[in-house]
Amino acid sequence: GAVVSQHPSWVICKSGTSVKIECRSLDFQATTMFWYRQFPKQSLMLMATSNEGSKATYEQGVEKDKFLINHASLTLSTLTVTSAHPEDSSFYICSAEEIRDRDEKLFFGSGTQLSVL
Amino acid sequence: AQKITQTQPGMFVQEKEAVTLDCTYDTSDPSYGLFWYKQPSSGEMIFLIYQGSYDQQNATEGRYSLNFQKARKSANLVISASQLGDSAMYFCAMRARSGGYQKVTFGTGTKLQVIP
Numbered sequence: 001g002a003v004v005s006q007h008p009s010w011v012i013c014k015s016g017t018s019v020k021i022e023c024r025s026l027d028f029q030a031t032t033m034f035w036y037r038q039f040p041k042q043s044l045m046l047m048a049t050s051n052e053g054s055k056a057t058y059e060q061g062v063e064k065d066k067f068l069i070n071h072a073s074l075t076l077s078t079l080t081v082t083s084a085h086p087e088d089s090s091f092y093i094c095s096a097e098e099i100r101d102r103d104e105k106l107f108f109g110s111g112t113q114l115s116v117l
Numbered sequence: 118a119q120k121i122t123q124t125q126p127g128m129f130v131q132e133k134e135a136v137t138l139d140c141t142y143d144t145s146d147p148s149y150g151l152f153w154y155k156q157p158s159s160g161e162m163i164f165l166i167y168q169g170s171y172d173q174q175n176a177t178e179g180r181y182s183l184n185f186q187k188a189r190k191s192a193n194l195v196i197s198a199s200q201l202g203d204s205a206m207y208f209c210a211m212r213a214r215s216g217g218y219q220k221v222t223f224g225t226g227t228k229l230q231v232i233p
Contacts, residue, residue, distance in 0.1 A: 044162075045223075046221065046223070049219065057220070104212070105167060106210070106221060111162075
């Protein structure tokens with residue numbers, strides 16, 4: 001089946017630094033990718049929808065300047081948490097949409113656990 | 118606005134029995150897709166099954182089937198012959214157009230525990 005690679009799996013950083021998370025679709029082209037945030041024992045909260053070659057669409061309450069999303073190619077989307085603070089600590093997970101013969105699947109990366117000290 | 122609702126925070130099922138996890142949705146988009154995912158304690162999201170809004174038949178994937186009742190706006194997941202490895206969080210999700218663009222939103226999840 002299709003594979004989505006997310007890197008890094010976990011990262012610890014100092015407050016004020018920026019962290020980049022990569023999401024790659026390895027064996028299919030993904031026009032659309034999604035970025036989610038998940039707090040412990042809670043559901044996935046959609047942060048933004050990333051479309052290749054255009055600006056991401058952010059959900060209400062998500063700061064565009066803080067969570068920079070770039071979808072420069074059909075296989076790669078990146079999320080950069082700028083000037084990270086402890087409240088940004090969370091599990092971030094990306095997904096990529098594969099549409100084939102009207103059958104649609106959404107595959108997820110393995111997630112990134114971000115801890116900001 | 119689109120909304121996904123899972124009303125069962127937790128469920129227990131005896132091994133080898135079938136279990137139904139509830140999911141209702143709301144959207145004004147006539148073309149939408151419904152997904153079910155399993156999330157074990159490791160955190161990965163595992164795709165289980167997909168149902169398109171125009172699909173005439175209920176989707177099935179091995180032991181998983183989706184009971185799609187369009188008029189009731191429900192998309193319940195049925196797991197047959199439960200196994201211990203089925204213990205996990207289960208999320209229902211919907212892809213639909215909202216506010217002019219496509220997005221995928223998730224329900225709050227149901228924690229399933231399979232009892233030996």
